Amino acid sequence: MRTLRRLLYISVLMAMLLVAWFYLHVHSSITLPTLPYEFSVRAGSNLKQVAQQLEDDGVILNKWTFILLARYLDQESAIKAGDYLLNETVTQLALLNYLTSGDAKRNAVRFIEGWTFAQLRQVLNEHPLIKNLTADLDESEILRMIGATETAAEGIFFPDTYYFLKDSSDIEILQRAYRTMHKHLQSEWASRTQSLPLTTPYEALILASIVEKETGVETDRAEIAGVFINRLRQGMRLQTDPTVIYGLGEQFDGNLRKKDLLADQAYNTYTRHGLPPTPIAMPGLASIRAALNPAETDSLYFVAKGNGESHFSTNLADHNKAVNKYQKQQK
Incomplete structure (x- = not known):
């Protein structure tokens, strides 16, 4: 009996010492390898991988202490991916709280509606935190590296703000933007107005890109899309300046001339029927929705008023009057 009591006493004492050691260990300041100390938790990393990373960097002496702490506090699955920065020494408990708080540094790159692929590439190339693999x-x-099925990169990336970890590659970000556009386009295509003269989601993307470049006014998008749909149905040329400008490329000096409208090229919708061969920019979700759910209208023409809005006409005579009126106002 005396031996059993002694063993029990020793077991309790050891347990108390272990708890005390564990408590002191997780509440004592850890020594960081450098100050400031930067590290990243990749998306999909689990607790063991993060603990191993911290141990390998010399932040913690034993990964299992950190793992046990996270499990004890039921935070095993709460660690957030992101870039982290420590400017001072912390305890293991404070470090765990930091990793589960969602307060990681958020690096971001933004793609704007109406940008071309060339503009998008320039932003990726110039971003100091993005690893450039495509220069x-x-x-x-x-296109091959991101798994795209299209033969042209123009317009197939969704304009949005993309958050990423330091040293993420431009290919990773392009893949995300491509998949996001594909997801939105397929969803909107499934809920499109029936009987549109558009046979594929890609054709809808082309039309949406034209709508995007024609107006930034929310209330005009569906009406402008309706004009283009009416023209496609009637076999009329789209006659839209942004496609001509896109086709001119670096030759465009900011002034669209009559000779430019008469010179035939693949994107000249004054000389060619139907849609151009590719999108001319990245359309936003509002323009995609407008292209696939255009306003029911009799209008066949529109002209910019000069204040961002457009004036719509059902016949050429009224359109010419509107052109004279609003062009004179803009001079």
Whole structure:
């Protein structure tokens, strides 16, 4: 009996010492390898992987202490991916709280509605925190690397703000933007107005890109899309300046001339019927929705008023009057 009591006493004492050691260990300041100390938790990393990373960096002496702490506090699955920065020494408990707080540094790159692929590439190339893997690649190689099925990169990336970890590659971000556009386009295509003269989601993307470049006014998008749909149905040329400008490329000096409208090229919708061969920019969700659910209208023409809005006409005579009126106001 005396031996049993002694063993029980020793067991309790050891347990108390272990608890005390554990308590002191997780509440004592840890020594950081550098100050400030930066590290990243990749998306999909689990607790063991993060603990191993911290141990390998010399932040914690034993990964299992950190793992046990997280499990004891029921935070095993609460660690957030992101970039982290420590400017001072912390305890293991404070470090765990930091990793589960969602207060990671958020690096971001933004793609704007109406941007071309060239503009998008420039932003990626110039971002100091993005690893550039595409600078020397041509368009077809980039499309292959992101798994795109299209033959042109223009317009297939969704304009949005994308958050990323430090040293993420431009390919990773492009893949996300491509998948996001594909997801939105397929969803909107499924709920489109029936009997549109558009046979594929890609054609809808082309039309949406034209709508995007024609107006930034929310209330005009569906009406402008309706004009283009009416023209497609009637076999009329779209006759939209943004496509001509896109086709001119670097030759465009900011002034669209009559000779430009008469010179035939793949994107000149004054000389060619139907849609241009590719989108001319990245359309936002509002423009995609407008292209697939256009306003029911009899209008076949529109002209910019000069205040961002458009004036719509059902016949050429009224359109010419509107052009004279609003162009004179803009001079």
